[in-house]
Amino acid sequence: MAAEHRFLKFILPAKAFAAVRAGTKEWLAxxxxxxxxxxxxxxxxxxKAAGEPRCLGYCPACRKNTMHKIRKKTEAEKREIP
Ligand SMILES: [Zn+2]
Incomplete structure (x- = not known):
């Protein structure tokens, strides 16, 4: 588990943590x-975020930091990247 998530799990009740996880799992970069x-x-x-912003992130395919588009997964992508 990522450090950020360990922290969340520590500060949030289990139910809230599960909700944040489920919400975040809808998105991809x-x-x-x-x-x-x-x-x-x-x-x-x-x-509970809206819009499709761009943010700088590390791409393991390019092996450098690039501007990633943040967007919701399509139904096919939800199966592809569970
Ligand atoms: Zn890339």
Whole structure:
């Protein structure tokens, strides 16, 4: 478990932690090269947030920091990146 999530688990009741996890699991970060990453698995948290911002993140495919697009997973992507 990522350090950020350990902290969340420590401060939140189990139910709230599960809700944050479920909310974040809806999202992915997409690199301009096409590499997609689960936000939760990369240590991120996104809960009750709107819009599709961009943020700087490390892409393991490019092996550098690139501007990732943050967006909701499609149904197919939810199966692909559970
Ligand atoms: Zn990339």
């Amino acid at each position: 997409e690199c301009p090269c096409g590499h997609k990453r689960d936000i939760w698995d990369s240590g991120g948290v996104r809960y």
